[in-house]
Amino acid sequence: MNKMLERAIAQAVRLPEDEQETLASLMLEEMESERAWDDSFAKSESKLAAMAKQAKERHAKGETTPLVFPADK
Numbered sequence: 001m002n003k004m005l006e007r008a009i010a011q012a013v014r015l016p017e018d019e020q021e022t023l024a025s026l027m028l029e030e031m032e033s034e035r036a037w038d039d040s041f042a043k044s045e046s047k048l049a050a051m052a053k054q055a056k057e058r059h060a061k062g063e064t065t066p067l068v069f070p071a072d073k
Helices: 003-012 017-043 045-060
Strands: none
Touching: 017 045
């Protein structure tokens, strides 16, 4: 366990039990969400690579236009 996690846990154990439950739920939800994103990206890696290749090809052919953001005007 790294130092930052140790400090966080040391503070968390001093919280009232209901706040500890809330914090634990939030942590577990966040870890599950990160795992789901990792899985999603891993499953779509080849599709993303194909889309990137297509975008580069279209750009090389001059078939793209630059994005203009309001701050750039």
